[in-house]
Amino acid sequence: MIVTIDGPAGTGKSTVAFLLAERLGLEFLDTGAMYRALTLCALERGLAPNDEVAMTALADEIDLRFDFHTAPPVLLVNGRPVGERIRAEDVTGAVSIVASHPPVREALVRAQREIGREHPRLVTEGRDQGTVVFPDAELKVYLDARPDVRAHRRALQLRSKPGADLAAIDETEILNAILARDRLDSTRATGRMRRPDDAVVVDTSELTTDEVVSELARLARERLREAVLAGGADDHDAAAGGRA
Ligand code: DC
Secondary structure, three states, rough: OEEEEEEEOOOOOHHHHHHHHHHHHEEEEEHHHHHHHHHHHHHHHHOOOOOOOHHHHHHHHOOOOEOOOOOEEEEOOOOOEEEEHHHHHHHHHHHHHHHOHHHHHHHHHHHHHHHHHHHOOEEEOOOHHHHOOOOOOOOOEEEOOOOOHHHHHHHHHHHHHOOHHHHHHHHHHHHHHHHHHHHHHHOOOOOOOOOOOOOOEEEOOOOHHHHHHHHHHHHHHHHHHHHHHHHHHHHHHHHEEEEE
């Protein structure tokens, strides 16, 4: 079973996807981390995020893989864990540009499908998981939330970091950055953030994480039951056809 969770930043995708995977006994894939790791590598090497040729060469060269033995899985770049550095502001500011290059997306989509083949019981989250990467997923979810709620959640997250400079955390600034990233993610030509037509849409603005996870777990179990029943009906039809 593959469950895709797409949607903009600050809707709780990563937390929800990870907890849902735990609850259903599935594995968890954070595809944003892959774009972030590539961006971090580019910054470390002094490459310009808008240089498509350089970004494509980098995407083809570096070895991005997850160690699925830990929960959540650890992302390794050329065998080295990248850790929380990929969530820093410089990476967040540049990642949408790196993710806008079609050949970069092709390379990462290929890598994600490969992970899907090796780990076919997966909850995967990103921007294009239900539309491009796993169009045949059993359950597609699109998480959304009001922009002010998303900015507030991000501010809380930043304030809770050890050593956070509380005075420097400005919610209006965060909101503007979130809206700018949404615009870039949803207007680029390739892999544009889009709600899959067959997705279940959940607005998380007024819901707790547990409420969202419980609802999605219920939906996933329902889909599985339907798939099993449909499989049973097919077997029955085939058997009946064979007898006829
Ligand atoms: O979910 P996140 O904030 O970690 O994602 C980081 C960036 O990567 C985000 O700006 C959009 C991009 N991204 C993407 O284009 N496609 C994905 N499947 C996942 C993330």
